[in-house]
Amino acid sequence: MKKIILLSILFAFIFKFNNSFSQSSLRLNSTYKSDNANKHVGEWKWSNGSETFKIYLFKDIMTQPGNIKVEVLNGYHSFEKDGKVIDSSYEFIKSSPKEQKSTLTLSLPEKDKTGNVLTGIIYFGYIERSYAITLQLDAHTHxxxxxxxxxxxMSASTGSSTRRLVTPIKVPSNFELKKTK
Incomplete structure (x- = not known):
């Protein structure tokens, strides 16, 4: 089931990525890297007192059909409520590349020359739902x-429609993340 979830996230991301680059700019057997990816790598955090949301971003290469390799930002997330971890993929941070189970994939759209806008997909396993995510960097305030x-x-199913969430969560829709590491 996890493979189905990951594949659906990958296909949605490829669709989003292909809309970020003009088709004529992609060449077979080529690698595309960004000069702006490094400033996004690291841990970012939001908190409102009782809820905390963190993401950890790292650079990675995604291979698309035609052996087109594109640098993306993959990552992990953690959502806590009242000090209790509700949904997290942080346990995979130290996993080997073959086992990496990132729950966040972002690209730098070609049309944004500043490298301050990231778009992609995040998957919350606890609520079995994917979200489109857009991050706009303010370089002055980090x-x-x-x-x-x-x-x-894009939601996934475990095969049981009777699964109940013990601690219902509502993912915030607009918030600011500050760089912590």
């Missing part, structure tokens, strides 16, 4: 303005 939008049709 903060991301984040926007999350549910992706209808």
């Amino acid at each position: 903060t991301f303005r984040a926007e999350l939008e549910p992706m209808d049709g």
